[in-house]
Amino acid sequence: MENEKKLLVSAIRNGTVIDHIPAKDLFKVISILGLDTIDVPMTFGTNLESQKLGKKGVIKISDKYFEDNDLNKIALITTEARLNVIKDFKVSEKREIKVPDKYVVGIAKCVNPKCVTNHENIQTKFTVFDAENLSLKCEYCEKITDKKHLKIIK
Amino acid sequence: MKNKSLVSITDYSKENIAEILRMAKLFEEKPNQRILEDKVVASLFFEPSTRTRLSFESAVNRLSGRVVGFSESGSTSVSKGESLKDTIKTIATYTDLIVMRHPLEGSAKYASEISDVPVVNAGDGANQHPTQTLLDLYSIYKTQGKLDNLNIFLVGDLKYGRTVHSLLMAMSNYNPTFHFISHPRLAMPDEYKMFLNSKNIKFFEHEDFTEIINQADIMYMTRVQKERFSDPIEYEKTKDTYVLKNDILVNTKTNLKILHPLPRVNEISDEVDDNKKAYYFEQAKNGVYTRQAILAAIFGLKPENDIN
Numbered sequence: 329m330e331n332e333k334k335l336l337v338s339a340i341r342n343g344t345v346i347d348h349i350p351a352k353d354l355f356k357v358i359s360i361l362g363l364d365t366i367d368v369p370m371t372f373g374t375n376l377e378s379q380k381l382g383k384k385g386v387i388k389i390s391d392k393y394f395e396d397n398d399l400n401k402i403a404l405i406t407t408e409a410r411l412n413v414i415k416d417f418k419v420s421e422k423r424e425i426k427v428p429d430k431y432v433v434g435i436a437k438c439v440n441p442k443c444v445t446n447h448e449n450i451q452t453k454f455t456v457f458d459a460e461n462l463s464l465k466c467e468y469c470e471k472i473t474d475k476k477h478l479k480i481i482k
Numbered sequence: 483m484k485n486k487s488l489v490s491i492t493d494y495s496k497e498n499i500a501e502i503l504r505m506a507k508l509f510e511e512k513p514n515q516r517i518l519e520d521k522v523v524a525s526l527f528f529e530p531s532t533r534t535r536l537s538f539e540s541a542v543n544r545l546s547g548r549v550v551g552f553s554e555s556g557s558t559s560v561s562k563g564e565s566l567k568d569t570i571k572t573i574a575t576y577t578d579l580i581v582m583r584h585p586l587e588g589s590a591k592y593a594s595e596i597s598d599v600p601v602v603n604a605g606d607g608a609n610q611h612p613t614q615t616l617l618d619l620y621s622i623y624k625t626q627g628k629l630d631n632l633n634i635f636l637v638g639d640l641k642y643g644r645t646v647h648s649l650l651m652a653m654s655n656y657n658p659t660f661h662f663i664s665h666p667r668l669a670m671p672d673e674y675k676m677f678l679n680s681k682n683i684k685f686f687e688h689e690d691f692t693e694i695i696n697q698a699d700i701m702y703m704t705r706v707q708k709e710r711f712s713d714p715i716e717y718e719k720t721k722d723t724y725v726l727k728n729d730i731l732v733n734t735k736t737n738l739k740i741l742h743p744l745p746r747v748n749e750i751s752d753e754v755d756d757n758k759k760a761y762y763f764e765q766a767k768n769g770v771y772t773r774q775a776i777l778a779a780i781f782g783l784k785p786e787n788d789i790n
Binding site for chain 2: 448449471
């Protein structure tokens with residue numbers, strides 16, 4: 329099994345690997361990290377077999393490391409994903425993906441159609457109301473946006 | 483409070499609220515004062531209002547300040563597609579304080595972030611209306627002589643009514659007992675009940691008026707809007723259940739006062755208007771004194787008759 333995976337998506341020397349992304353969420357993760365605008369070699373795999381998830385996606389980015397704040401954006405899409413920092417073909421660090429502690433700024437869209445952020449050109453801002461179930465409270469209209477209704481901006 | 487915007491009732495601490503109520507009493511004793519002579523207040527009403535706008539403008543005028551503004555956005559550049567940001571930024575350069583009502587929720591908070599002068603929220607959609615809450619508190623304080631340990635009944639639309647939610651949050655500082663009377667469809671949302679539980683505040687839920695109202699110190703009525711019911715038959719069946727009439731009030735406490743943020747439709751029968759327990763028109767009048775106090779506090783000014 330291990331060999332087969334390596335054939336599907338080749339290894340990188342240095343960089344970041346995000347694995348165990350539920351296949352349906354792969355393109356959202358690409359978008360939220362802005363990978364479509366970064367000028368480094370990267371490979372994406374999707375609908376790969378996964379015992380845990382059924383079908384998973386994987387992202388391998390050469391020579392690119394992320395700030396915690398960037399990574400935590402992934403948590404708004406999935407907390408299943410695992411992130412490894414690769415140095416010289418080896419995993420040098422496993423990073424945890426968790427919902428941001430306090431504020432979520434400019435990533436999520438408020439669920440309330442009457443919220444001012446959906447009508448004016450305003451960066452959204454939420455406090456994390458419930459990290460476990462991922463519900464966010466809008467700093468403007470004070471309404472709760474839960475995971476089911478969460479939409480990512482950009 | 484000085485130079486600080488008032489967007490939500492939670493912007494004011496218990497001490498801040500006490501200071502507003504103290505000053506409101508002084509303005510009630512002497513409503514006409516010259517403390518705002520060099521101030522221009524913007525009154526921006528992007529959607530209609532009777533009491534809030536006129537009581538704010540009266541409050542400014544009685545304090546010798548001047549008001550500029552509009553009572554509907556049709557006559558402004560908003561109708562040309564100007565953003566709220568540009569409107570507020572511009573008006574903030576003309577005036578010393580902005581009073582704003584806007585249909586979008588969160589608009590007051592946003593305005594307070596971009597304005598160089600303080601913003602007072604006069605209602606942002608279904609979200610917050612803190613000056614209403616402060617005048618409600620003043621009315622309760624004035625009629626009961628205290629805010630602590632009161633039995634407060636909230637009646638009508640407890641699900642969507644922003645005034646009852648803000649009042650509940652504000653009163654939670656004063657160890658009340660709450661009774662909620664509403665149709666199950668319009669019951670108090672769980673988040674507020676969880677909030678009360680977290681503060682160990684007692685509350686009871688009822689589906690109609692029972693003799694328990696004999697314990698009430700304050701009965702806060704709200705309008706039940708037809709559009710809240712998807713089934714018009716259900717509305718017709720239930721609307722009379724929550725209509726307050728004199729015979730319901732027969733055995734209630736002598737200190738009981740009936741409050742209503744107004745406008746009312748039919749939830750308080752006209753016959754109650756002459757009952758000594760009816761207080762809603764007085765309550766509306768208290769709005770002027772309370773708003774005078776809020777303006778003075780934000781401008782950092784004292785009432786002329788303040789000996790402290």
